[in-house]
């Protein structure tokens with residue numbers, strides 16, 4: 001019911017917001033012609049966009065497409081760190097703020113482009129000194145501090161692909177990612193600040209490193225100053241290495257297809273996928289979209305609130321803004337620390353002009369109330385953005401009025417870890433906005449909505465969102481697993497070489513896209529993709545659990561929340577019966593277990609212990625019915641169930657517990 005309800009609301013959404021005249025006048029893109037130009041010759045268009053960058057050697061060919069493997073800007077040579085730093089040094093931007101940093105405790109730092117050059121080249125020399133060579137993988141597990149940007153740029157400088165693991169992930173998640181990438185060095189910190197408390201990163205890293213044979217050295221940034229263990233011969237302090245490191249390190253002339261980074265994301269199986277992004281196409285894609293979608297000017301203070309550990313942070317906190325010579329803001333902590341107006345205080349403090357955040361955050365701001373933003377001066381803002389999940393029209397309008405003062409266009413940007421860059425989004429100077437719609441594909445992007453056979457569906461109907469042509473920042477493969485790359489993204493519509501994104505979408509009669517959420521077993525919790533399979537395998541790993549089924553259930557703030565249905569092994573069940581343990585205790589244990597295995601973001605809101613799970617005759621768990629139960633709907637089709645009594649019983653017990 002809830003899902004249909006969302007579609008209905010969207011259908012009723014007819015408000016249109018036109019860009020204000022003064023915004024149009026100054027916009028980076030102010031003509032619709034770009035769409036037609038790009039459509040007429042996408043390769044020529046991307047070749048023109050590539051001129052934004054500095055190349056050591058120009059490419060011979062824009063694209064070589066051996067589906068589903070792409071090479072962009074073939075034989076071009078460039079360096080991402082050079083494009084993000086060095087090329088600005090010979091301009092007035094040398095002394096411009098590259099990074100403005102605000103720590104959660106209130107400390108702040110500004111790094112100019114020159115400062116960034118110094119730190120990055122010194123750290124590149126540190127890495128080299130530890131034996132890191134072009135092609136070696138470096139794992140990074142840091143809080144949102146400038147060293148995160150510095151270390152990733154240093155890796156890019158010497159051509160060592162980085163694998164950044166979000167600081168909220170657990171030791172085990174970190175271990176698995178290090179091992180999959182075969183990383184040689186880990187960069188971490190003693191801790192990071194979150195709601196006034198220390199996140200014990202080094203402690204987690206120590207636990208991970210007991211089982212990571214490839215790690216030779218761990219470099220530790222001092223941030224929170226608590227006591228930590230430093231293992232002799234393995235662990236070294238960042239500041240000690242930096243104190244001895246020389247300034248200046250040549251930027252390697254790397255092939256356009258050189259691997260820039262691996263970033264792990266959830267898929268429909270238990271094992272995270274190492275999404276591989278390369279150098280030239282990625283940087284062309286993100287610098288182009290950053291300039292066009294965010295309309296960035298030299299006078300802007302641009303703030304994307306995403307953690308650098310996610311793709312949004314890679315593309316639109318660090319690489320996109322710096323390639324464009326912009327000023328990018330990094331904030332370490334929580335939006336409600338010490339008070340729920342921290343974001344608005346930061347906007348006021350630094351005069352932020354462009355603000356990009358997630359719908360889940362906007363819904364939290366709404367809940368906290370308009371008094372928080374209204375107490376701060378937000379008049380410097382001129383453009384707002386959202387990403388991560390569909391934004392409901394109510395939240396859109398609240399954001400528009402209360403944060404944007406009804407004068408700032410909102411860019412609702414649809415994209416993925418795999419796409420690397422924004423794919424469907426308004427261009428703020430020319431696209432009329434409809435609250436809740438990501439509007440239309442960007443110039444040079446060929447998207448469609450198709451049915452199960454891969455044929456386009458008529459306007460007004462829902463279907464699968466697909467991408468029909470390669471794009472420069474597309475993932476190149478899954479690290480070490482070309483087969484999985486092909487199977488996951490390219491085989492849904494045989495014979496077509498169409499990329500299937502995993503999302504449902506609908507186009508309205510103006511050809512605007514409305515995202516309808518995931519159609520696979522991936523759920524979206526507060527804008528973060530989690531695999532139901534991965535959570536299920538972490539539950540089954542607990543000694544008491546026999547079987548589990550995880551679903552996403554609608555949640556007011558987070559979009560979706562994790563709900564787990566679990567059957568227990570006989571011994572655990574008898575402990576329950578003999579009252580050695582209560583239901584509550586076991587539920588609590590299981591929630592904590594998932595948080596330990598994956599990270600707090602995956603902790604189920606709801607764990608429901610049941611004697612049996614509903615299955616088809618062939619033994620497949622019917623998650624669809626579990627979703628109906630969790631969201632209080634009338635049960636859908638139950639005819640394929642092996643034993644209909646199971647579901648009736650489950651529904652009754654679940655509802656009596658809820659009440």
Ligand code: PRX
Pocket residue numbers: 265311312386387388389390391412413414415416417418438501502503515517518524527528529
């Ligand atoms: O379901 C879509 C949703 O987030 C998924 C991608 O997640 P991830 O790879 O973690 O990257 C998130 C940030 C780019 C998509 O498959 N999603 C992302 N942006 C939107 C969205 N859904 C609706 N509207 C969006 N603007």
